[in-house]
């Protein structure tokens with residue numbers, strides 16, 4: 268069964284007051300070397316075969332020199348932390364001017380846990396700004412992802428446990444060593460500030476989508492499928508559409524084996540889903556929702572669904588046929604769209620979300636093939652079993 272579980276939250280949920288996103292992160296990103304607005308692709312073949320008016324794919328497989336959107340959040344958060352330490356926003360046009368301004372600070376060492384993309388982004392920006400990065404990773408992380416972290420100059424620390432254990436150890440490590448800045452893309456009670464900045468950094472993607480669509484189509488997006496690990500990306504989607512297009516429905520997508528937000532939504536409180544989390548959608552292998560973003564998702568998501576690995580693999584293959592090389596995590600949003608739109612047994616759910624042939628759908632292609640071995644396997648086999656690590 269491709270869509271394993273589906274949850275429609277009750278309509279009478281408590282609203283959460285959200286500060287509307289602003290364009291400051293976008294303006295900052297525009298000044299970063301190599302910035303271009305990533306392409307918004309019309310996936311017309313898929314739209315026709317699935318019976319939707321439009322399917323837009325925001326292609327984040329190459330962003331500021333990295334193969335995932337994650338650098339948008341890491342860069343804005345690191346920049347914000349550094350200017351706070353400096354006590355002012357320096358004048359800069361080039362990255363070397365920015366590095367010079369930051370060189371006046373006491374040395375900064377950033378610490379984070381990662382399931383791949385966020386840590387790589389932190390290490391990449393640390394290198395550009397002249398800071399150090401220490402990145403904690405779970406046991407069994409794909410070698411290609413560890414090599415990519417080291418290639419960015421990160422000091423990689425392997426943890427005996429899951430991604431969630433790596434998050435706990437990153438906080439303990441930062442405290443024990445002292446003088447560290449914890450740059451976590453998830454949050455817990457008492458530690459939400461950096462995660463909030465990361466969510467704001469992701470807003471760049473949604474403003475770019477807004478600008479690109481307004482040039483070619485008069486109709487707004489009806490449905491957004493957004494993949495969820497700890498929920499920070501989904502929080503950025505909810506914040507954007509909640510503020511600017513409240514009729515747009517945001518649907519959260521998780522691997523069935525790591526569905527911490529799905530379980531939390533059903534329980535009405537944050538629930539931990541114990542590992543091991545071995546989905547091929549490696550960026551979503553998280554067992555605990557981010558504390559800061561959970562209330563936003565609880566109030567703002569229109570539905571939650573969980574997928575098996577085979578549906579992510581089908582989506583990888585479909586995108587590859589359309590000429591797009593997208594990794595399994597990156598393809599999970601379109602995987603959910605393919606499974607839901609094509610599923611006749613879900614007619615009631617689709618009706619209640621207003622999904623039909625008039626629908627304008629947005630999916631986020633959030634990463635390229637960051638683990639080439641797993642990607643190659645996805646292309647060569649129609650279905651896969653559980654990931655071995």
Ligand SMILES: Cc1ncc(COP(=O)(O)O)c(C=O)c1O
Pocket residue numbers: 335336337382384385452494495496497498499500501550551596597633634
């Ligand atoms: C490629 C990719 N897409 C989506 C996500 C989900 O983001 P979040 O953990 O903020 O829910 C991740 C998380 O690492 C990711 O790496």
